[in-house]
Structure formats: C-alpha cells, structure tokens
Amino acid sequence: MAPLPNIVILGDYERALRRFSQWETLDQKANVTIHHEPLDAEELYEAVKDADAIAIVRDRSPFNEAMIARLPKLKFLMFTGARNGTLNASALISRNIPIGYTPGGPSKETTAELTWTLILGASKRLTEQNTLVATGGWRNEFSVLPMLSGQRLGIMGLGAIGSQVAKVGRAFGMEIVTWSPNMTPERAAVEHATCVTLDELLSTSKVVTMHLVAGPGTKGIMGAEQLALMRSDAILVNTSRSALINMSELCEALKKGFPGQAAVDVFDIEPLPQNDPLRHTPNLLVTPHLGFIAEPIFKAFSQGITDTLEAWLDQRPIPYPFKL
Numbered sequence: 001m002a003p004l005p006n007i008v009i010l011g012d013y014e015r016a017l018r019r020f021s022q023w024e025t026l027d028q029k030a031n032v033t034i035h036h037e038p039l040d041a042e043e044l045y046e047a048v049k050d051a052d053a054i055a056i057v058r059d060r061s062p063f064n065e066a067m068i069a070r071l072p073k074l075k076f077l078m079f080t081g082a083r084n085g086t087l088n089a090s091a092l093i094s095r096n097i098p099i100g101y102t103p104g105g106p107s108k109e110t111t112a113e114l115t116w117t118l119i120l121g122a123s124k125r126l127t128e129q130n131t132l133v134a135t136g137g138w139r140n141e142f143s144v145l146p147m148l149s150g151q152r153l154g155i156m157g158l159g160a161i162g163s164q165v166a167k168v169g170r171a172f173g174m175e176i177v178t179w180s181p182n183m184t185p186e187r188a189a190v191e192h193a194t195c196v197t198l199d200e201l202l203s204t205s206k207v208v209t210m211h212l213v214a215g216p217g218t219k220g221i222m223g224a225e226q227l228a229l230m231r232s233d234a235i236l237v238n239t240s241r242s243a244l245i246n247m248s249e250l251c252e253a254l255k256k257g258f259p260g261q262a263a264v265d266v267f268d269i270e271p272l273p274q275n276d277p278l279r280h281t282p283n284l285l286v287t288p289h290l291g292f293i294a295e296p297i298f299k300a301f302s303q304g305i306t307d308t309l310e311a312w313l314d315q316r317p318i319p320y321p322f323k324l
Helices: 024-028 043-049 065-069 089-093 108-124 126-136 160-171 185-190 198-204 247-257 297-312
Strands: 006-010 032-033 054-058 078-081 099-101 153-158 177-178 207-210 235-238 261-263 284-286
Touching: 006 043, 024 297, 032 160, 043 207, 043 247, 054 297, 078 089, 078 108, 078 160, 078 297, 099 297, 108 126, 108 235, 108 261, 108 284, 126 235, 153 297, 160 177, 160 207, 177 198, 207 297
Parallel strands: 006 032, 006 054, 054 078, 078 099, 153 177, 153 207, 207 235, 235 261, 261 284
Antiparallel strands: none
C-alpha cells in the first residue's frame, strides 16, 4: 500500500479550522498536520519539508523563491482568501505546481465593524474607563469626553470598506470628507462625501481612518510630516495595511500629541513582538489584527480548505484555481 500523502496546514492561530468543517475524509486519505504557532525561516522549512500539499491561512507563512526551491516533494499549495502577499506564486507556477485559494467570506463587512469599534473605543476612552472601574474607581475628569456627532470624519480610500465606514459616520451625524490618489468629486458625492486635499483632510478631521491599498503611491503615506498636520484631539485609525504608516514615526507623533490618539489593528511584524514599543505607547489602542477574524470568514476558510484538498487528493478540478 502506498504511503498516505502529507498535508501541512499553517497559521491556524485561532485553532478554528477543525471547528468549522468536516475533516474526517482528509484524515482518512492523508496525514494532516496543523500548526497553530507562527513559523518562519528554518522552523517553517522543518514543518513543511516533507509536505506533498500545503495550506496557508492568509499570508501568515512566507514562501519566497528560495524556500519553494527547497521543497522538491511539494505538489500543491493553497491559501485562504483571494490574495497572498507573502507567496512567490511565480516560483510555484514555474515548477508546474498548482495553486488554489478559498473564498474570503465577509471580510469587508467585519473590517468596517472593527474600524468603528476602534473609533468608538478610542473616542470614549473605553480602555481607560474599564481600568478605572476595575481598580475600584468610578468617573473622573477624563470621563467627560467630546461627541463624534457634528465632527468631521476623514476617510482615506472610499472603496468597499471605506464606503461602509462612511455610512455609519453619517448615521452618527458626522460630516464625511475623503481623499485618495484617484478620488474625484463625483465619486465622493456617491457616498455623500466631499472630496478634499490630503492636507485638508488631515488638518481638519476629528477622525482619520485609512482604507487604502498599500501600493507604490501609498506606502508610508503617513509619516512625521503628515502626522504633524493632525489635530491635537484627532484619532488616526488603521485597519488596512501597516505599510501605509511609518510606525516608529507614529510613536513619536503620539508622544508630541499630534494626533491625540491612534487605534491600529495592523503591524509591520505579526504577531507583534513581545518587546515592541507599540505594546506600551501612550494614547495608542491596539488590537491583534482582528479585521477579518469572524466566524463566517473562518467557516469559509475551513470549508474551502477541506473542499480544495479533497478535490486535489481525488484528482478532481480544484474549486478555486489561482492564476497570475
């Protein structure tokens, strides 16, 4: 009897995959190993060196050309969601290794929800208020806070997520302004927003929330110069990509008080290192990249992984083949 193929699943930090689909068929047809901890470099290689197939949750496990070249046994690779920023797909395609992916689920909706969680959490100082009560206190001078109603909400990027954020802002009675490299007054008007310059958006908005794609024209778009334009009571929110902000300069800007606060869900290195100063920066609310973490999304991921790997094992067409 031929040995069972080896399937390695990477990046299941949440230990969610086996909860949301049926794995019995895969377990019968293959040796399935699921890794829950972050892996990189040699640790990653040791985990996958004997793999016939690899499935990656999001872009948590980097596979560059050099790593792929060290995996002569590899016959198939897949990832969850429609994009993977840490995979050299060309290196796989050049070896005729097929690539699959899964549906992404309602990630835009849950990211918009988290954006407003961060906006409200920062504006109402929920972390500080919770600590006050937990340590035996009640209200104090920091409990008297401004409202968002009547304030200006600046949205950088008015795509699918930014548009949802704008709708909630209007419901709160906020004035919506927007900017992106290709924004037009007509596009902004569709979402009942006003197109302004980046400098005006930064200098006049109570809340600035970022929903841009990190590309050549937007990487590092928020540095010391731009942060210094923001109001002393402003809140900067990023649930998009960490590459949009120079994070070390954000730490320095918060110490200077411009902006007054920031709320961030994405980081240059994830998971965030234990000694990273972002864990203890004053006036910074951080969450562990929760923008796409939701049950419906992990149901889509899990079902997509099992369906795709079963199809590969049975030599059936892959449900969602990836092509450059």
